Amino acid sequence: MxxxxxxxxxxxxxxxxxxxxxxxxxxxxxxxxxxxxxxxxxxxxxxxxxxxxxxxxxxxxxxxxxxxxxxxxxxxxxxxxxxxxxxxxxxxxxxxxxxxxxxxxxxxxxxxxxxxxxxxxxxxxxxxxxxxxxxxxxxxxxxxxxxxxxEELIPIEGYADNSVLILQAIIVGVIFIICCILGIWVYSRKKNDPEYSDNLQNV
Structure with missing residues (x-):
């Protein structure tokens, strides 16, 4: 259907x-x-x-x-x-x-x-x-x-396989977490970089 x-x-x-x-x-x-x-x-x-x-x-x-x-x-x-x-x-x-x-x-x-x-x-x-x-x-x-x-109505939903949607949601979640971790790491590295700190003070 x-x-x-x-x-x-x-x-x-x-x-x-x-x-x-x-x-x-x-x-x-x-x-x-x-x-x-x-x-x-x-x-x-x-x-x-x-x-x-x-x-x-x-x-x-x-x-x-x-x-x-x-x-x-x-x-x-x-x-x-x-x-x-x-x-x-x-x-x-x-x-x-x-x-x-x-x-x-x-x-x-x-x-x-x-x-x-x-x-x-x-x-x-x-x-x-x-x-x-x-x-x-x-x-x-x-x-x-x-x-x-x-006394039981048959399911109204289509018989689509939801496993693909679940997998996509997991992948998006993992990518989001990785991006957050990378963002924090890059920010921390720049913050600890003397040249980066000097540049901020000169602004």
Whole structure:
């Protein structure tokens, strides 16, 4: 994933970055962690849909979020604008594409950002409905591997290796220290040089 992924793009304040890629550009939106009260609820329960990724997968340049929401909203009798995607990403072995979302509770009309767990329909209920309706095969042309309610959001960051950045920081730190030591040494040497002292007195 080279670019940052924005989910809920047409939903105003709820638009957020649900996956960070390798791009060096600043994310175009706030993190999805700021849409929900993730800081105080790290075990935020969500609906997790895992799609199969193999040579037979219908490849899309981007995940068809609109169609995904339309199909789920239509079948569950939920407004697609109440479906809030919080994560998109691949499994560690790249065998699955993962989408994690929640459905806003109609009784929580006065809910404000960041949302609390109680502002959403119980993910367990949504998962049970999806299984009864028959969402066990395909959604938006993607083959479904598993649908579960989980209390763990996948990492939002890109899978970049930070070891290079750490090494660069160490090198910069070492160079800075060496420069400081050399500066002190040169200053001390000049200070102890009689010619340098005489020149200072003549100024």
């Amino acid at each position: 080279n670019n940052h992924t924005v989910c809920n793009d047409n939903m105003g304040e709820e638009a957020c970055v649900c996956a960070m890629g390798y791009a060096e550009d600043a994310p175009p939106e706030k993190s999805c962690n700021l849409v929900i009260n993730y800081k105080e609820n790290p075990n935020f329960q969500v609906i997790t849909v895992k799609f199969k990724l193999d040579e037979n997968t219908n490849i899309h340049e981007v995940f068809p979020e609109t169609r995904f929401k339309e199909e789920i909203g239509s079948s569950l009798k939920e407004d697609e604008d109440d479906i809030l995607i919080l994560r998109q990403g691949c499994s560690d072995d790249d065998s699955q594409f993962i989408v994690q979302f929640v459905v806003k509770d109609k009784e929580s009309e006065n809910a404000e950002l960041p949302y609390e767990p109680d502002d959403f329909v119980d993910p367990e209920k949504i998962v049970n409905k999806m299984k009864v309706i028959g969402f066990l095969t395909q959604i938006a042309d993607f083959d479904v591997d598993e649908i579960v309610a989980t």
